[in-house]
Amino acid sequence: MLSRNRKLYDNIVGIDIDPDAVNMADKICEPWIIEKKLSNIVGDVSNYDLQGPQVIINCSVEHMDNTNWFNNINKGTLVCLQTSDVIDASDPWFIKQPSPNIGSFLNRYQLTKNLYIGTKKFEYPSITYNRFMLIGIR
Numbered sequence: 163m164l165s166r167n168r169k170l171y172d173n174i175v176g177i178d179i180d181p182d183a184v185n186m187a188d189k190i191c192e193p194w195i196i197e198k199k200l201s202n203i204v205g206d207v208s209n210y211d212l213q214g215p216q217v218i219i220n221c222s223v224e225h226m227d228n229t230n231w232f233n234n235i236n237k238g239t240l241v242c243l244q245t246s247d248v249i250d251a252s253d254p255w256f257i258k259q260p261s262p263n264i265g266s267f268l269n270r271y272q273l274t275k276n277l278y279i280g281t282k283k284f285e286y287p288s289i290t291y292n293r294f295m296l297i298g299i300r
Contacts, residue, residue: 164194176202177210207231216240218300223271224248224257232271232300239300243271247292264294273298 163171178184187202194200208231212218218235221244245267249260261267264281278297
């Protein structure tokens with residue numbers, strides 16, 4: 163986001179429960195961290211106040227324990243959510259909230275206005291699955 167249009171964003175905060183993911187994000191985002199445009203935090207997003215940000219992006223909602231984090235987002239906030247139709251709770255997937263189809267995903271994360279709903283199919287030698295995306299207004 164900062165690579166394409168940095169003037170649109172004053173402050174970006176990444177929150178991830180995995181310290182290794184945060185360390186990698188810090189390395190990738192180092193220039194923007196130095197500029198104080200971005201910070202990455204180790205933590206459970208369900209424990210953070212999500213009242214106030216203008217945009218919330220969660221590209222792995224299937225790994226969340228519940229939807230409490232989503233329910234804490236202000237009405238009127240732009241959200242971008244992604245999940246997959248993988249339902250495997252074992253390693254390496256660790257799916258906690260499966261969405262076997264896009265309808266179940268849309269039902270779980272109901273928005274007041276949908277701006278984009280899409281599916282992208284991924285085909286690999288050992289697995290094929292769909293990624294679902296929802297962009298809209300909470």
